[in-house]
Amino acid sequence: MSNSGILRSSLAKKYAMALTGLFLCLFLVGHLVGNLQLFKLGEDGQMAFNEYAQFMTTFPLVKLLSYLTYAAVLFHMADGIVLSLQNRKARPVGYHVEKGSANAGWSSRNMGILGTIILVFLVSHMQTFWYQMHFGDIPMIDGMKDLHTVVLDFFNPAKNNLAGVAVAGYVLAQVALGFHLVHGFQSGFQSMGLSHPKYTPIIERAGLAFSFVVPLLFASIPVYLFINQL
Amino acid sequence: MNLTLKVWRQNGPDDKGHMETHPIEGVSPDMSFLEMIDMLNDQIIRAGGDPIAFDHDCREGICGMCSMFINGEAHGPGRGVTTCQLHMRSFKDGDTIAIEPWRASAFPVIKDLTVDRSAFDRIIQAGGYVSVNTSGNTIDANAILVPKVQADEAFSSATCIGCGACVASCKNASAMLFVSAKVSQFALLPQGQPERESRVLRMVEQMDKEGFGNCTNTGACEVECPKGIDLSNIARMNRDFLKSSAKSEN
Numbered sequence: 001m002s003n004s005g006i007l008r009s010s011l012a013k014k015y016a017m018a019l020t021g022l023f024l025c026l027f028l029v030g031h032l033v034g035n036l037q038l039f040k041l042g043e044d045g046q047m048a049f050n051e052y053a054q055f056m057t058t059f060p061l062v063k064l065l066s067y068l069t070y071a072a073v074l075f076h077m078a079d080g081i082v083l084s085l086q087n088r089k090a091r092p093v094g095y096h097v098e099k100g101s102a103n104a105g106w107s108s109r110n111m112g113i114l115g116t117i118i119l120v121f122l123v124s125h126m127q128t129f130w131y132q133m134h135f136g137d138i139p140m141i142d143g144m145k146d147l148h149t150v151v152l153d154f155f156n157p158a159k160n161n162l163a164g165v166a167v168a169g170y171v172l173a174q175v176a177l178g179f180h181l182v183h184g185f186q187s188g189f190q191s192m193g194l195s196h197p198k199y200t201p202i203i204e205r206a207g208l209a210f211s212f213v214v215p216l217l218f219a220s221i222p223v224y225l226f227i228n229q230l
Numbered sequence: 231m232n233l234t235l236k237v238w239r240q241n242g243p244d245d246k247g248h249m250e251t252h253p254i255e256g257v258s259p260d261m262s263f264l265e266m267i268d269m270l271n272d273q274i275i276r277a278g279g280d281p282i283a284f285d286h287d288c289r290e291g292i293c294g295m296c297s298m299f300i301n302g303e304a305h306g307p308g309r310g311v312t313t314c315q316l317h318m319r320s321f322k323d324g325d326t327i328a329i330e331p332w333r334a335s336a337f338p339v340i341k342d343l344t345v346d347r348s349a350f351d352r353i354i355q356a357g358g359y360v361s362v363n364t365s366g367n368t369i370d371a372n373a374i375l376v377p378k379v380q381a382d383e384a385f386s387s388a389t390c391i392g393c394g395a396c397v398a399s400c401k402n403a404s405a406m407l408f409v410s411a412k413v414s415q416f417a418l419l420p421q422g423q424p425e426r427e428s429r430v431l432r433m434v435e436q437m438d439k440e441g442f443g444n445c446t447n448t449g450a451c452e453v454e455c456p457k458g459i460d461l462s463n464i465a466r467m468n469r470d471f472l473k474s475s476a477k478s479e480n
Contacts, residue, residue: 008438009434009435009438009471009475010434010437010438010442010444010445011434011468011471011472012475013444014444014445014468015468015472083444083446086443086444087401087402087403087404087443087444087446089335089441089443090334090335090336090402090403090404090441090442090443091333091334091335091402091403091443092335093247093333094333095299095302095330095333096236096238096249096328096330097299097301097302097328097330098302099301099302099303100302100401100450102302102303102307102453103303103399103448103449103450103453103454104401104448104449104450104453105448105449108446108447108448108449109401109448111446183447183448186447187446187447190447190461190464190465190468191445191447191468192468192469192472193465193466193467193468193469193470193471193472194465194469195461195462195465195466195469197462200462
C-alpha cells in the first residue's frame with residue numbers, strides 16, 4: 001500500500017488518539033498521587049508537597065515524561081480536531097430527525113465538547129500553578145519554591161475573592177473529565193484492537209471505576225482546601 | 231391507523247431537497263413499512279403526483295436493499311430488523327413519522343429515499359474476496375477442517391447484508407462495521423489467510439478514499455445493524471490493520 005501508508009490512514013489517527021489518551025490516563029494517576037499530599041496538614045504537608053513539586057520540575061526522567069505529556073496533550077487535541085472535521089465532512093447534509101440517544105451513550109456522542117471543557121480548564125490550571133512554579137515569582141521556604149502556599153491561597157476565600165468560582169470550575173472540569181473517561185478509557189482499547197470476550201468486560205468495568213474515582217479524588221482536594229480555610 | 235408522514239423529496243443528486251408532508255388514512259397495523267409506502271405512492275399517483283422513489287427488493291430481510299431513516303433511526307425503531315420487516319404495529323394511530331434517506335457524502339442521494347451505495351461494492355472489489363484456483367484442481371471446501379466455533383463466528387460476520395444502516399446511524403458516517411464484518415468473515419477462516427494482510431490494507435484504503443468518516447466507538451452501528459454484527463469485528467480489523475501495516479514492505 002505504497003500510497004496509503006499507515007500514517008495517512010483513518011485507522012492510524014485512531015491509534016494515535018488511543019495511545020495518547022491511554023498515556024494521559026497514566027499521567028492522571030501520577031498527578032493525582034502527588035496532589036493527594038495536599039490532604040496532609042501543617043508544616044509536614046507543606047514540606048512534603050513542596051519537595052514533590054521540586055522533584056517534578058527538576059528530576060530529569062520526570063522532565064522527559066512531562067515533555068511527553070505536553071506532546072500527548074497537543075497531539076490528542078490536534079488529532080481530535082482533524083478527526084472531527086473529517087467526520088463533519090462525511091455527512092454534509094444532516095438528518096431532520098436524529099435519535100442519537102437510542103443507540104449510543106451520551107459521553108460517546110459528546111467527546112469533543114467534553115474535551116473542550118477539559119482544555120479550557122487545562123489552560124487556566126497551568127496558568128495558575130504550572131506557570132507560577134516554572135516562571136512565576138513565588139516565595140521560597142527551606143530553599144524550595146513554596147507552591148504549597150500558592151495552592152492553598154488560591155483556594156482560600158479570605159485571600160482570593162474568586163476562590164469559590166475556582167473550586168466550582170475545578171469540580172465542573174473534573175465532572176467533564178469523568179464523562180470523557182467513561183467513553184475514552186475503554187474506547188482506547190477497542191481502537192487498538194484489544195477486544196476479547198473474557199477481558200473486555202473487565203476493561204469496561206475498570207474504565208468505569210477509573211472515570212469515577214480519579215476525577216472524584218481530584219475534585220475533593222480543592223473542595224477540602226476551601227472548606228478547611230473558611 | 232391514520233398517520234402523518236414527513237418524507238424527504240429530492241429530484242436528483244443536485245437538487246437541494248425538502249421534507250414533504252403526506253397524511254395517510256386506513257393503514258393496517260399488519261402492513262410492513264414498505265407496504266405502507268406502496269399505499270402512499272398509490273395515493274400520490276392517483277392524485278397525479280410523482281411517486282416517492284425508494285429502494286427495496288426481497289422484502290424478507292436478506293437482500294440489504296431497503297434503507298430509510300425512520301424517526302431518527304436506521305430501519306426505524308425495531309432492533310434486528312430491516313425496513314421491510316418493520317410493521318406498522320410498531321407505531322400508534324395519529325403518529326407523525328419522519329422518513330429520510332441514508333445521509334453520508336459517500337452515499338449520494340439519487341432521488342428521494344434512494345442513495346447510491348456503490349461505495350460498498352468498490353470496497354469489496356478492493357479485497358473482499360478469496361482468490362481460488364479454478365484450473366480444474368479446485369479442492370473441496372470441506373476438505374479443510376474449520377473448528378465449529380470459528381465457523382460460527384465467520385458466519386455471523388458474513389450475515390452482513392451491506393445495507394448501510396451502520397453508516398447511516400453513525401454520527402460520523404463511518405463504514406467501519408461493514409468493512410470489518412467483510413474483513414472478519416475471511417480472517418476467521420483458513421481460506422482467507424493467504425490474502426489476509428493485503429485484504430485489510432486494501433479495503434481500509436478504499437474505505438478512506440470513499441470519504442466515510444472515522445469510527446469513534448459510539449456503538450450506534452451495532453445497535454442499529456439488522457443482522458447484529460458487533461463491535462468485536464471492528465476491533466479485529468483494527469488489530470489486523472496494525473499488524474499488516476507493520477509487516478507491509480511498501
